[in-house]
Amino acid sequence: MQRPEAWPRPHPGEGASAAQARGATPPTRATEPRFQEPSLYTIKAVFILDNDGRRLLAKYYDDTFPSMKEQMVFEKNVFNKTSRAESEIAFLGGMTIVYKSSIDLLLYVVGSSSENELMLMSVLACLFDSLSHILRKNVEKRWLLENMDGAFLVLDEIVDGGLMTLA
Template identity: 80%
Template structure:
């Protein structure tokens, strides 16, 4: 009686990595780059990056999907009015992780732009948009996926929120205090 040999195919498992995100970019409704951050050398030159972005835009701008597999990469995306938001990861990357980054990016910008997520508003607040992206991902590593935490870190407030110390500082500069208001002025 001989030993039965099991034939198990060899599966190649990728080492887990913190470097989840390969790129984040935002395009307008013509496919032109408004914001882009690449985190590895998959597309080392600006020419290669723009060609990739154009290819991604051409494949995704007329679809209702949220995910695409293109050029060996996993791409999650979302559109809003005249903007397209993209988060790119490797082919073996977890789509839910990439979607969490995309949702955080969109919700953070939505808050920062006061629910006016469109090209003109984004261009007027581009410095803030780069800060938001940098708070979410650093070097391809996801740092934050909670939009409230991102907004707190970049210190954006909506118009309806009062400036906490603005009046106190004004009163101090003007020489007023709570005590001087309770004492009637002398003539």
């Protein structure tokens, strides 16, 4: 492959790092795809709402919604979009949302738009199975409210500051 003439040639005996230091770098193409930096922080939020859209449990792991008011507006929008839908995934405001309903509860896991839905679903499934276990298979509002400390413990064990801790 021949070098373009606009690309400065290294001096004899000069290594690639020295050539780069004096400005001899290959040109970049405008058409090259730009990839988002990989991140382990994949979970933006986890929340549980009742059938009326009221918050029962919520944890936000980044500053996408810094105030309580913004969080409540987001949760209301998510509830309005998903409460009557039959699917398990939604896209809203540049975010991927996976959810599951159980009797009188709706469980949500929120990630970025570039997040793998299967990873988010695995967090949701683990959350539901763990709650089912500690609530003795009664994943419903009354039992959740009576065992809220256990629910927060389960959530903290599954998601640690936005990181999935599933093995």
